[in-house]
Amino acid sequence: MSSPSIGQYDEKTVDPFIRVRDLSKSFRAKTTITHALDSTSFDLQQGEFLSVVGPSGCGKSTLLMLVSGLTSPTTGTVEIGGRQVTSPISDVGIAFQEDLLLEWHSTLDNILMQGAFRGVSKRSLRDRATELLDMVGLAEFADKYPHELSGGMRQRASICRALVHKPPLLLMDEPFGALDAMTRDQMALDIQDLLAGTNTTVLFITHSIAEAVMLSDRVLVFGPPPGNIVDELVVDLPRPRHLSVRETPEFAAFSGRIRSRLEAMGVIRDRTAWASGTASAERN
Amino acid sequence: MTEIIKPTEPGSTSGPVPARRQRMEQIKSPRDLWLWPREFGLYMLPVVMLLLVWEAATHVFGIQRFLLPRPGDVLSTLWEKREILLDESWVTFQESLLGFLLAVAVAVPVAVLLTFSKIAARTIYPVLVISQVIPKVAVAPLLVVWMGFGVAPKILLAFLVAFFPIVVNTATGLNNLEPKMIHLARSMGASTWQTFVYFRLPSSLPIFFAGLKVGVTFAVIGALVGEFVGAGSGLGHLTVIAMGSLNTELVFASIIVMAAIGVAMYVAIEILERLLVPWSRSRRLEQMGG
Structure with missing residues (x-):
């Protein structure tokens, strides 16, 4: 499998939903300039689930902020639906690593909050909100307050909030980052359920190779900072994917390729190369 | 004093977070307000x-007895002089309350200004800090000279003492919002004003109330300082007169009433907080490991 170059990919796509070109972002402190993202270009088709995997500080989160228009790029452009992003977009749902639920609203009201500034009445969103809560097993917690929920439940509510207004674009920045392994597995399945049958385009930022392969149609691998795309792979595993897909050779091939790419970049260091793959876990 | 979590009947705590839910039910019950x-x-x-x-x-x-009266005597003085004590406390209470309310009314807009304008923050903060470090006891006689023996200088002193903790806490509270929360609000299409009203303001309430609690007890002290320096009424005035005639029982009695006023106002704020910011208390209990 040879990795397709970005240029190759461009020729194949016509009218992408999101077009990112030469995007870079530098942060200026008093005396130093940090290059968070370095001249990145890619496309995102309507309804596609794209993951970005990479080490800490590689500009993954910056990329998400730039796509949402919440920060402006140093150079380059983001176009969504043919229009350049110059200010924060609101036709979007965002889920961060922190659930960011408002403590003073019930779970349901937190989700309905999404409509508050869009001129959408609570009533029209209520059915959809209840349906989403039901799908992630939170139906009976609709009237509970966030501090009555566990971390995983809170994050599920936060993802429901990001989807309740049926946004064409869903941005997620390590939404499972603060959760335990089993809850993460459940969340991955929940996300897949929530998106099944919709045409939602997803940009998913993660540290987890397995999650990226499990959920995505396509994965972008970012190298160490300043971040840039070092590899791109199309994950054509059949859907719906069950957790058992992770034990298949195909899955192992995808995650193995991402892992070796990150190792080659020096992101993951394996000092016992003779037992590559398992040694780093056994060493400790 | 931490809350003691009452054990509930086995089986009644279903759900993944029984301890938290249990605590919440306890907090929500009306009798817990008292x-x-x-x-x-x-x-x-x-x-x-x-x-x-x-x-x-x-x-x-x-x-x-004139050095240290017996508690029994103090209590009987409290009862015998109840009418004059009530009259004088009413004056002190009104002065404290007005000074406190004035402090809130001024502190909140100033805190909003401090949050939104860097220029305002730079120019106002030094004035605030200086106004705080000047001893109010030293200023009190001046205020009486300027404003007379009426209630005005007492209200002003209560205001001056209560103002600082309220403005500092309110400003801290308003800056308490996570940057990502602002991102979220913007992605929802909220304007700056809507972000302020629906996100920033509610999230500031726990710290705002912490400021109110400090401020309200300070306000009582401020009013009393004013009365000690020069007044025709109020508990401070009564204490000065009682001291002059070595009526130590009455001095102690009025001190007790002073404390009672402070406690009552503090408890009133606390009840208000539990009604308006129920999530603040539960979070605090969590941090205490309760």
Whole structure:
């Protein structure tokens, strides 16, 4: 499998939903300039689930902020639906690593909050909100307050909030980052359920190779900072994917390729190369 | 004093977070807005102990009454002089309350200004800090000279003392919002104003109330300082007169009433907080590991 170059990919796509070109972002402190993202270009088709995997500080989160228009790029452009992003977009749902639920609203009201500034009445969103809560097993917690929920439940509510207004674009920045392994597995399945049958385009930022392969149609691998795309792979595993897909050779091939790419970049260091793959876990 | 979590019947705590839910139910119950009899007993225990030791000491060491009156005598003075004590406390209470309300009314807009304007923050903060470090006791006689023996200088002193903690806490509270929360609000299409009203303001309430609690007790002290310096009425005035005639029982009695006013105003704020910001208390209990 040879990795397709970005240029190759461009020729194949016509009218992408999101077009990112030469995007870079530098942060200026008093005396130093940090290059968070370095001249990145890619496309995102309507309804596609794209993951970005990479080490800490590689500009993954910056990329998400730039796509949402919440920060402006140093150079380059983001176009969504043919229009350049110059200010924060609101036709979007965002889920961060922190659930960011408002403590003073019930779970349901937190989700309905999404409509508050869009001129959408609570009533029209209520059915959809209840349906989403039901799908992630939170139906009976609709009237509970966030501090009555566990971390995983809170994050599920936060993802429901990001989807309740049926946004064409869903941005997620390590939404499972603060959760335990089993809850993460459940969340991955929940996300897949929530998106099944919709045409939602997803940009998913993660540290987890397995999650990226499990959920995505396509994965972008970012190298160490300043971040840039070092590899791109199309994950054509059949859907719906069950957790058992992770034990298949195909899955192992995808995650193995991402892992070796990150190792080659020096992101993951394996000092016992003779037992590559398992040694780093056994060493400790 | 941490809340004691009542064990509930087995099987009644379904769900993944029984401890938290249990605590929440307890907080929501209306009787929790008031002190439980059992807890009240715990609060009063040291007070009763102190009174007993005090009473015993005056007998054992034969301390003269004008130096240290007996608790029994103080309590009977409280009862005998109840009318004058009530009248004077009403004055002190009004001065404290007006000064406190004035402090809130001025502090909140100033805190909003501090949050939104860097220029305002730079120019106002030094003035605030200087106004705080100037001892109010030293300023009090001046205020009486300028404004007379009426209630005005007392209200002003209560205001001056209460203002600082309220403005600092309110400003801290308003800056308490996570940057990502602002991102979220913007992605929802909220304007700056809507972000302020729906996100920033509510999230500032726990710290705002912490400021109110400090401020309200300070306000009482401020009013009393004004009365000590020069007044025709109020508990401070009564204390000065009682001291002049070595009526130590009455001095102690009015001190007790002063404390009672402060406690009452503090409790009123606390009840208001539990009604308006129920999530603040539960979070605090969590941090305490309760």
